[in-house]
Amino acid sequence: MTSGDDAIRAAAERAEVTGRRNIPQLDDLPIPTDTANLREGVEFNDACLALLPLVGVWRGEGEVSYPTMERSYRFAQQITISHDGRPFLHHEARAWLLDDDGEVLRPAARETGWWRPQPDDTIELLLTHSTGILELYYGKPKNQAAWELGTDAVVRSSSAKEVTAAKRLYGIVNNGDLGYVEERAMQGQQMTPHCSALLKRIVG
Numbered sequence: 473m474t475s476g477d478d479a480i481r482a483a484a485e486r487a488e489v490t491g492r493r494n495i496p497q498l499d500d501l502p503i504p505t506d507t508a509n510l511r512e513g514v515e516f517n518d519a520c521l522a523l524l525p526l527v528g529v530w531r532g533e534g535e536v537s538y539p540t541m542e543r544s545y546r547f548a549q550q551i552t553i554s555h556d557g558r559p560f561l562h563h564e565a566r567a568w569l570l571d572d573d574g575e576v577l578r579p580a581a582r583e584t585g586w587w588r589p590q591p592d593d594t595i596e597l598l599l600t601h602s603t604g605i606l607e608l609y610y611g612k613p614k615n616q617a618a619w620e621l622g623t624d625a626v627v628r629s630s631s632a633k634e635v636t637a638a639k640r641l642y643g644i645v646n647n648g649d650l651g652y653v654e655e656r657a658m659q660g661q662q663m664t665p666h667c668s669a670l671l672k673r674i675v676g
Contacts, residue, residue, distance in 0.1 A: 486648060486673060493675040495529065495554060506554040506562055509676045514557030522613050523561055523587055523595070526553045526642065528676030530650045533570070534669025536580075540659045546570040547580055549669055551650070553587070561587040563599070597621050597640075604632030609640065618643035634659050638666075648673060 494509040507513030508529050516524065530551045537544035549567040556562070567580040585599035597609035605628050611621030622639045635658040642652045653668040 490528070490673050490675055493529075495552065495675065504556050506556050508552055508554040511676075514555075516555060517557055517559045519559035519591075520555065520561060520587075520589055522589055522593065522616075523553075523619070525617055525644045526587070526619075526650070527555060527561065528553060528650075528673045530671035531674050532649070532669055532671035534667055536667040538656070538658075538666050539661055539664060545577075546572075546574070547667070547669070548576075549671065551671060552675075559589065563587055563597070595619060595621060604629035605635050607635075607638060609638070611640075614641075614643075637663060639663065645670075 491509065491511055494507055494512050495505075497505045499505065504514040508527060510516055510524070510527055516527075530553075531549070533546060533548050535544055536547055547567045547569050549565060551563070551565045554562050563583070563585045565581070565583045567582070569577040569580045571577050582602040583599050585597060588596040588598070590596065593612050595609075595611050595613070597607075597611070599607045599609070601607070605626065607623050607627075608625040609621035610624050611619060614620050619642045620640070623637050626635050626637060628635060635656060637657040639655045640652060641654075642650065645651050650671045650673070651669070654666050655663050656666040657663045
């Protein structure tokens with residue numbers, strides 16, 4: 473198990489690279505731009521302190537499977553969680569499927585949304601998927617480095633696949649990486665593990 477001193481040392485080493493990076497953006501908007509680096513940009517809103525460890529740009533790999541799929545797939549993913557000083561975080565995720573050799577097969581899931589912490593420690597997570605699905609999650613921090621959420625409502629367009637519920641668990645693991653697991657009830661299946669990933673911080 474990693475000691476506190478080891479974790480601090482590892483974070484400082486990562487920051488030597490990640491702390492000098494941020495989201496590429498034009499700088500001529502008349503309002504504050506988003507930042508995924510807490511060292512830069514507008515002041516972080518105190519209402520979001522329970523979500524502070526999530527802020528950054530994360531990249532890594534995971535695996536997706538489901539009973540309705542012919543096989544499981546490896547995927548790569550980038551998740552950007554940023555803020556503009558107001559009491560919410562912006563969430564954007566892009567994924568791409570990989571073959572057995574790690575080469576890109578094709579673009580995969582995309583989602584965007586908002587983490588909205590509430591005064592009673594409840595977290596609202598609103599996500600819109602490129603597949604025509606809109607989800608409203610509610611949850612609470614499990615501790616200072618883990619967050620568990622489940623859907624309260626799922627809306628889908630007429631062309632989207634059937635999805636009735638989902639659960640997600642996010643956590644910062646001992647080495648500072650972001651891990652998550654997701655379960656879904658869709659296409660006639662009960663709540664079933666669907667995907668998981670481990671992502672390294674590249675910004676922040």
